[in-house]
């Protein structure tokens with residue numbers, strides 16, 4: 001769970017505590033590790049970002065989703081930023097699940113605290129997200 005006191009105790013200032021519920025999230029159902037990693041991510045990436053609407057534990061996420069468990073976050077940046085720099089910073093912050101999304105206009109990013117590494121990308125086509133692995137075996141190039 002997270003609350004204002006924990007945000008202060010762990011010096012989390014990458015997002016404002018008061019902005020969490022504005023995304024639709026229930027702060028008490030979010031795991032603190034998500035924000036300690038996000039804080040480390042902010043220190044590495046050095047660019048301001050925001051949590052997208054329903055990017056925490058609210059909105060349409062399956063019960064198997066790490067969002068549902070309070071262990072995932074979706075973010076976007078105010079200015080355009082190289083997706084590869086974001087990917088590298090997310091690893092430095094010890095996120096193990098990383099998704100890179102392109103909606104045709106702007107990137108957004110999914111980070112989560114899953115136990116095993118998982119990386120993917122997705123782009124939007126005719127209103128549907130098309131997913132693929134972030135990496136392709138050179139044998140198949």
Ligand SMILES: [Zn+2]
Pocket residue numbers: 067072073074109110111
């Ligand atoms: Zn997500």
